[in-house]
Amino acid sequence: MKTRQLGSSDLIxxxxxxxTMTYGEQNSEKEAHxxxxxxxxxxxxxxxxxxxxxxxxxxxxxGLSEAYVGSWLRNQSRDSVIxxxxxxxxxxxxxxxxxxxxxxxxxxxxxxPESIRAAVxxxxxxxxxxxxxxxxxxxPERYVGTMFxxxxxxxxxxxxxxxxxxxxxxxxxRLIEEGKLRAWGLSNETTYGxxxxxxxxxxxxxPLPATVQNDFSLLDRSMEPExxxxxxxxxxxxxxxxxxxxxxxxLSGKYFEGEAKGSRHSLWPNFQPRYHSDLSRRAxxxxxxxxxxxxxxxxxLALGWTLSREYVSSTIIGSTKMNQLRACLATVDISISxxxxxAVDELHKMFPxxxxxxxxxxxxxxxxVRKGV
Numbered sequence: 001m002k003t004r005q006l007g008s009s010d011l012i013x014x015x016x017x018x019x020t021m022t023y024g025e026q027n028s029e030k031e032a033h034x035x036x037x038x039x040x041x042x043x044x045x046x047x048x049x050x051x052x053x054x055x056x057x058x059x060x061x062x063g064l065s066e067a068y069v070g071s072w073l074r075n076q077s078r079d080s081v082i083x084x085x086x087x088x089x090x091x092x093x094x095x096x097x098x099x100x101x102x103x104x105x106x107x108x109x110x111x112x113p114e115s116i117r118a119a120v121x122x123x124x125x126x127x128x129x130x131x132x133x134x135x136x137x138x139x140p141e142r143y144v145g146t147m148f149x150x151x152x153x154x155x156x157x158x159x160x161x162x163x164x165x166x167x168x169x170x171x172x173x174r175l176i177e178e179g180k181l182r183a184w185g186l187s188n189e190t191t192y193g194x195x196x197x198x199x200x201x202x203x204x205x206x207p208l209p210a211t212v213q214n215d216f217s218l219l220d221r222s223m224e225p226e227x228x229x230x231x232x233x234x235x236x237x238x239x240x241x242x243x244x245x246x247x248x249x250x251l252s253g254k255y256f257e258g259e260a261k262g263s264r265h266s267l268w269p270n271f272q273p274r275y276h277s278d279l280s281r282r283a284x285x286x287x288x289x290x291x292x293x294x295x296x297x298x299x300x301l302a303l304g305w306t307l308s309r310e311y312v313s314s315t316i317i318g319s320t321k322m323n324q325l326r327a328c329l330a331t332v333d334i335s336i337s338x339x340x341x342x343a344v345d346e347l348h349k350m351f352p353x354x355x356x357x358x359x360x361x362x363x364x365x366x367x368x369v370r371k372g373v
Contacts, residue, residue, distance in 0.1 A: 001014050001015060001016065001042065001043030001044065001332055002014070002015045002332070003015065003045070004239065004313045004314065005239075006134065006183065006185075006210045006211050006239040006313060006314075007183070007185075007208065007209065007210030007211060007237055007238050007239045008207070008208050008210060008237055009134070009182065009183035009207070009210040010182070010183075011082055011133055011134060011182065011183055011210065012045075013045060013046040013082055013313070013314050014043055014044045014045045014046055014314065015307055015312075015313075015314055015315065015332060016039075016044055016307075016314065016315055016316075016317055016328070016329060016332060017044065017046045017047060017048050017084065017241070017314045017315065017316045017317070018035065018036065018039040018044050018046070018047045018048070018316070018317065018318075019047070019048045019243070019316045019317060019318035020032065020047055020048060020049045020053065020065045020066075020068070020069055020318075021048075021049070021050070021053040021054060021055045021065055021318060022054060022055075022065075022264075022318060022319075022320050023053070023054055023064060023065040023068040023069070024053070024054035024061045024063075024064025024065050024067070024068060025054035025055065025056070025061050025064075026054075026262075026264070026267075026320045027068075027320055029068045029071060031320075032065075032068040032069070032072065033068070033071070033072045034322065035319070035322070035325055036069070036072050037072075038322065038325055038326065038329075039325065039329065040076075040080070040081075042329045044329070045080065045081065045082055046081075046082040046083070046084060046133075046314065047069060047081065047082075047083060047084065048084040048213075048241075048243070048316045049065050049066050049069055049083065049084065049085055049086070049123075049127075050065070050066075050085060050086035050088070050138060051063065051066065051085070051086065051087060051088055051096065051099070051100075051119050051122060051123050051126075052086075052088045052091075052093060052096060052138070053065035053066065055271075056268050056271045057093055059095035062093070062095060062096060062099060063099050063122070063126050066085075066123055066126035066127050067126045067127075069083070069127055070126055070127040070128035070129070071128070073127060073128060073129060074128060078129065082133045082134070083127065083129070083132050083133050083134070084133070084134045084135075084136065084213075084241070085120075085123050085127075085132045085134070085135045085136070086135070086136045086137070086138040086187060087111065087115075087116050087119040087120070087135065087136070087137055087138055088109040088119065088138050089109060089110070089111050089137060089138050089139045089140060089141050090108060090109065090110060090111075090139075090141060091108060091109050092108060093108075093109065094106040094107055094108060096109050097109055097115070097118070099122055100115070100118035100119050100121065100122040101118055101121035101122045101125055102118060102121075104118060110141065110163060111137055111141040111163050111168050112163050112167070112171075113163075113167050113168070113170065113171035113174075116137075116168065116171040116172065116175075117171060117174075117175065120132065120135060120175055120180055120181065121180075123135075124180065130179070130180070131179055131180055131181065131182060132180070132181055132182070133181075133182045133183065134181075134182065134183045134184065134185055134210065134211060135172065135175070135181045135183075135184050135185070136184065136185040136186055136187045136211065136213055137168065137184075137185075137186050137187060137189075138187050138188065139187060139188035139189075140186075140188065140189060140190070140193055141162055141163045141168065142158075142159070142162045142193075143157045143158055143159055144188070144189075144190055144193070145157070146190060146222065146356070147188050148188070148215075148272075148274060149273065149274030149277075149355055149356060150356075151353075151356035165196050165197055165200040166200045166204065168197075169197060169200045169201050169204060169206060170204065170206070172184040173201070173204065173206035173207060176206075176207055183207065183210040183211075184207065184209060184210065185209050185210050185211030185212060185213065185238075185239075185241075186209055186211070186212045186213070187212065187213040187214065188213075188214060188215070189212050189214065190227070191226045191227050191230045194209070194212055194227070194230055194231070194236065194238065195230060195236070197209050198236050198238070208236075208237075208238075209236075209238055210238065210239060211238060211239045211240070211241050211313070212227070212231060212238055212239075212240060212241070213240075213241035213242075213243055213316070214227070214240070214241075214242070214243070215243060215244040215355070216240075216242040216243075216244065216245065216306065216312070217242075217244050217245050217246065217247045217251060217302065217306065217355075218247070218251060218283075218284075218287050218301075218302055218305060218306075218344065218347075218348070219247045219250075219251070219280055219283055219284065219287075219351070219353065219354050219355050220244065220247070220353050220354075220355040220356065221348060221352075221353060222353050222356060223240070223311075227240075228240075228311045231311065232311070239313035239314075240311050240312055240313055241313060241314050241315075241316060242306055242312055242314070242315040242316060243316045244275070245302060245303055245306045245315050245316070245317070246299065246302050246303065246317075246328075247275050247280065247284065247302075247355070248264060248272050248275030248276065249263055249264060249275075250275055250276055250280060250281065250284045251284055251287060251288070251298055251299070251301075251302040252298055252299050252302070252324075253284075253288045253297075253298035253299075255276065255281075256281075256284075256285060256288065262320070263320070274355040274356075275355065277354065277355070279351070279354040280354045280355055282351070282354070283347070283350075283351035283354045286347050286350070286351065287301060287302070287344075287347060290340075290343055290344070290347060294337075294340050294343075296334070297327070299327050299328060299331065300330075300331055300334045301334075301336075301340075301344075303315065303317070303328060303331035303334070304331050304334030304335070304336050305336050305340075305341075305344060307331060307332065307334070308335075308336045308341075317329075
């Protein structure tokens with residue numbers, strides 16, 4: 001298991017990170033602890049969670065992922081565990097603010113300094129720790145045209161009621177100064193947003209963003225044309241964290257082989273539609289066939305390819321079953337040949353970023369949330 005430093009921070013993380021968003025919904029506390037023990041036995045040293053998890057998010061289970069991690073963390077050396085957390089941005093999930101500290105009235109979450117502080121305090125309590133190693137803003141406060149399957153920026157959807165970049169950065173910097181955070185980053189962010197946050201932090205003389213965590217897989221390589229340039233060590237020096245490397249499980253092949261009973265998209269077919277649109281399914285079948293041609297399992301190709309990218313610092317994996325977890329962990333030994341890379345690129349030309357074909361963010365989503373619709 002290789003390790004890498006995250007941006008300009010002092011965090012050294014394993015190339016695979018364990019995702020926890022199923023804890024509290026599809027996985028029990030006991031199962032969560034079994035997964036965590038297995039991952040750490042294989043050399044993983046970081047985990048990814050968020051105040052809004054488990055998913056799909058609902059009031060009855062929100063915060064359980066962090067709570068299950070917290071009960072496991074009691075019996076671990078704190079220095080051996082690097083925790084990635086996330087603060088919920090503008091969302092219709094009005095039950096999230098009451099679970100922050102101090103509790104806030106039910107309302108659409110925002111990324112105001114007060115909300116960021118309250119969110120961190122709530123996460124610290126559930127995790128039963130004094131600090132979180134890396135805290136990310138889960139998605140932008142402002143309207144973004146390329147998030148969660150959307151692909152086009154529309155000026156008509158812009159809004160003026162947006163928390164300034166400086167206010168968000170300042171809130172995170174104060175929490176770092178107080179020892180509650182070690183570093184901060186972004187998630188589901190664009191090149192523009194990344195540059196604005198970096199510039200704000202630099203001008204304020206506070207710690208720079210260490211990471212950006214975005215969707216990335218054989219079916220979504222949209223970060224490669226611009227974001228990859230911005231985050232390069234000689235430019236902004238921001239580490240790229242991957243989620244969705246198996247495209248919600250689609251690239252594992254299980255949804256084509258009758259093994260999907262109890263899986264996320266079988267239980268909640270309307271959740272994360274970008275991962276199982278008709279075009280994404282057609283493309284996934286081609287990659288699954290390609291994997292078999294090269295003597296690999298679909299998981300070995302999907303994760304092995306992602307791990308081999310020069311701009312990927314750590315790839316977040318998630319599973320509900322132990323055999324799935326072990327299969328993902330084993331991909332650190334997979335080598336992707338030049339010939340296979342060429343074949344992957346040829347398929348990408350035929351199916352360029354099929355996840356971006358759905359345009360799943362409805363017009364006016366942010367405005368409707370803020371109006372309480």
